[in-house]
Amino acid sequence: MRLRLQGEMMLDANDPTVDARGAGGALDVYPSTAAPVYVPRPSPTPPLAPQVQPQVWLAGENAPLPRRGMFALLDGLLRLPANLMFELSTRPLTHLRLGLLMVAALALVGVFVGAFGGGYQLLAVPLKLSLGMTFCALLCLPSLYIFVCLSGGSHGLRETAGALLAGIALTSLLLVGFAPVSWVFSQATDSSALMGGLHLFFFLVSAHFGLRLTRRALANIGGRPVPALGLWTLVFLMVVLQMSTTLRPLVGPFEGIALADKQFFLTHWLS
Amino acid sequence: MPETLVSRIVRGERLGGVALGALGTLCLGAAAYGWAFGIWRASEQAVYSMIKMPVLLVSVILATTLLNSMLALLLRAPLGFRQSAVCILVGLATTAAILGALSPISVFISLSVPPPDPLAFGLPLTHPRAQAANRAAQGLLLFHVAVIATAGVLGNLRLFALLRRIGGRRDIALRVLVAWLGAELLVGSQLSWVLRPFLGRPHRSPELVSSEMFMGSFFEEIGEALSHAVGTEGLLSLGFAGVVFTTMVWFFLRSDGLRVEVRPGPRGLHVEGDEARFFVPWAKVVAVSARPAVVLFEDTHELVLDVVGAPARRLLVRFEAPEPRDLLALRVEALRRRVPGPGPFRQPATVAATE
Numbered sequence: 291m292r293l294r295l296q297g298e299m300m301l302d303a304n305d306p307t308v309d310a311r312g313a314g315g316a317l318d319v320y321p322s323t324a325a326p327v328y329v330p331r332p333s334p335t336p337p338l339a340p341q342v343q344p345q346v347w348l349a350g351e352n353a354p355l356p357r358r359g360m361f362a363l364l365d366g367l368l369r370l371p372a373n374l375m376f377e378l379s380t381r382p383l384t385h386l387r388l389g390l391l392m393v394a395a396l397a398l399v400g401v402f403v404g405a406f407g408g409g410y411q412l413l414a415v416p417l418k419l420s421l422g423m424t425f426c427a428l429l430c431l432p433s434l435y436i437f438v439c440l441s442g443g444s445h446g447l448r449e450t451a452g453a454l455l456a457g458i459a460l461t462s463l464l465l466v467g468f469a470p471v472s473w474v475f476s477q478a479t480d481s482s483a484l485m486g487g488l489h490l491f492f493f494l495v496s497a498h499f500g501l502r503l504t505r506r507a508l509a510n511i512g513g514r515p516v517p518a519l520g521l522w523t524l525v526f527l528m529v530v531l532q533m534s535t536t537l538r539p540l541v542g543p544f545e546g547i548a549l550a551d552k553q554f555f556l557t558h559w560l561s
Numbered sequence: 562m563p564e565t566l567v568s569r570i571v572r573g574e575r576l577g578g579v580a581l582g583a584l585g586t587l588c589l590g591a592a593a594y595g596w597a598f599g600i601w602r603a604s605e606q607a608v609y610s611m612i613k614m615p616v617l618l619v620s621v622i623l624a625t626t627l628l629n630s631m632l633a634l635l636l637r638a639p640l641g642f643r644q645s646a647v648c649i650l651v652g653l654a655t656t657a658a659i660l661g662a663l664s665p666i667s668v669f670i671s672l673s674v675p676p677p678d679p680l681a682f683g684l685p686l687t688h689p690r691a692q693a694a695n696r697a698a699q700g701l702l703l704f705h706v707a708v709i710a711t712a713g714v715l716g717n718l719r720l721f722a723l724l725r726r727i728g729g730r731r732d733i734a735l736r737v738l739v740a741w742l743g744a745e746l747l748v749g750s751q752l753s754w755v756l757r758p759f760l761g762r763p764h765r766s767p768e769l770v771s772s773e774m775f776m777g778s779f780f781e782e783i784g785e786a787l788s789h790a791v792g793t794e795g796l797l798s799l800g801f802a803g804v805v806f807t808t809m810v811w812f813f814l815r816s817d818g819l820r821v822e823v824r825p826g827p828r829g830l831h832v833e834g835d836e837a838r839f840f841v842p843w844a845k846v847v848a849v850s851a852r853p854a855v856v857l858f859e860d861t862h863e864l865v866l867d868v869v870g871a872p873a874r875r876l877l878v879r880f881e882a883p884e885p886r887d888l889l890a891l892r893v894e895a896l897r898r899r900v901p902g903p904g905p906f907r908q909p910a911t912v913a914a915t916e
Binding site for chain 1 (some may be wrong): 632744748752775777
């Protein structure tokens with residue numbers, strides 16, 4: 291039997307050197323061979339208040355997705371992100387399936403974007419969007435992991451990658467939703483500037499929701515928000531925008547398979 | 562809003578019937594107003610507009626339903642894809658029904674104003690006769706825009722009421738409505754540009770669609786008109802002023818606390834916000850007060866909880882009536898006073914608030 295003092299020390303009542311005599315809740319401790327030593331009752335030490343950490347809210351439960359298949363992933367992204375994160379952490383193939391969903395969604399978006407230029411753009415733009423976004427994710431994953439670790443998180447690389455993948459997959463899914471809207475405009479105008487601005491606006495709105503999912507997923511894993519994620523978000527957006535400039539033209543006619551001249555994205559927009 | 566309709570949409574039962582009914586109402590109402598729209602120019606134009614108005618509304622629905630259903634889910638509305646589609650249909654059907662009801666008035670106004678000048682037909686727009694005839698057309702166009710805007714506002718108020726009944730929370734219903742409206746306005750403006758003319762021009766013959774339907778866009782036209790009016794620098798200045806104004810409005814109207822829902826427990830408050838849920842022990846609740854809040858032309862009643870050691874210093878709980886707010890305030894105060902210890906101003910660790 292172990293006894294607890296009103297303090298920090300633990301004593302074993304089976305220890306023959308210990309003779310516990312309670313007096314008003316305090317334990318009198320003395321060695322067996324010596325005269326009893328009365329230990330005054332210590333003043334009550336207020337217990338430390340528990341750290342009240344917010345639990346970041348992800349819809350759903352910490353359980354597998356209710357259905358199987360690709361539609362289950364869509365459901366998870368839109369309605370049950372907590373279930374999706376559970377699947378990402380317990381089933382290794384979920385990363386691959388989510389990656390395929392992301393690539394397929396971006397390829398579909400690329401078809402709608404390329405419809406503005408027509409011709410070879412219908413093949414080139416889907417390829418550029420899906421490969422380009424994958425490359426941006428791989429470029430930014432190490433920095434995300436470092437930011438999370440420096441913020442005191444105990445996330446593993448796989449969990450961080452899963453949260454990032456979920457966010458980008460949701461962004462891609464929303465871009466698919468915007469695709470009919472952009473198609474309506476692309477059929478009625480020749481202005482690359484207008485279409486480029488429209489696609490940029492749709493991307494920023496989609497990225498807001500996607501990166502919000504990443505932020506909440508990381509906070510849910512660690513049990514608290516990750517403070518430096520706002521800065522990383524800006525970095526990620528900058529990388530994606532620069533990648534879109536490097537892989538240009540996305541909006542407009544096909545100009546060959548070689549990469550265009552190097553240019554900063556702001557310079558390209560203002561030119 | 563009929564309870565049977567709301568319950569059918571919530572349960573997702575027999576939505577096909579609701580959708581068909583809404584679609585029929587939409588087509589009839591929009592066709593009636595299309596007739597009223599085009600009757601001033603000629604009966605031929607009235608027939609063309611009668612066909613195009615329902616086509617416009619249905620095209621907007623087809624282009625935005627996928628996006629709007631995803632946005633509804635992301636904004637935490639309890640709506641699946643079919644339910645979102647039906648809600649959008651019901652909203653636009655209400656607008657079309659109001660338009661159909663107002664169409665006799667629009668026909669009356671159209672036939673009361675001076676008819677198109679037959680001598681202006683075939684003249685270029687720069688001709689003074691054509692310009693004079695065009696001015697009358699522009700005045701009538703403004704009238705039609707005002708009627709359509711009014712019907713749109715009423716239809717969307719109805720849709721907002723439906724979303725509130727389904728979702729239960731006013732702020733979620735408002736977010737979903739704003740998101741849906743943004744997408745529909747974006748697509749609708751461009752589609753109405755593609756399907757022009759609806760009113761018709763006095764110097765041109767009635768036509769089903771313009772020969773330049775796929776040339777240019779609504780926003781390019783607006784931008785060009787503004788650019789001619791104020792110049793490129795003026796346009797940039799207007800854009801900058803718009804951004805500054807929006808930022809100032811947001812800054813002054815933003816909430817001074819975190820909007821949450823609370824559940825009082827024996828040891829403290831269980832709090833759930835949009836971003837997080839957490840627990841606040843009673844000893845960390847510094848003050849409780851009540852105040853009115855004006856949110857988008859509607860009075861709301863707020864319970865204000867000033868706390869320490871939580872993700873936000875001020876928690877705001879909104880109510881539609883003052884009585885439940887006051888009841889919660891009394892309950893919170895009563896539970897707070899039962900907590901022993903000096904309170905949060907001295908040793909917040911005195912009370913072991915374990916949950």
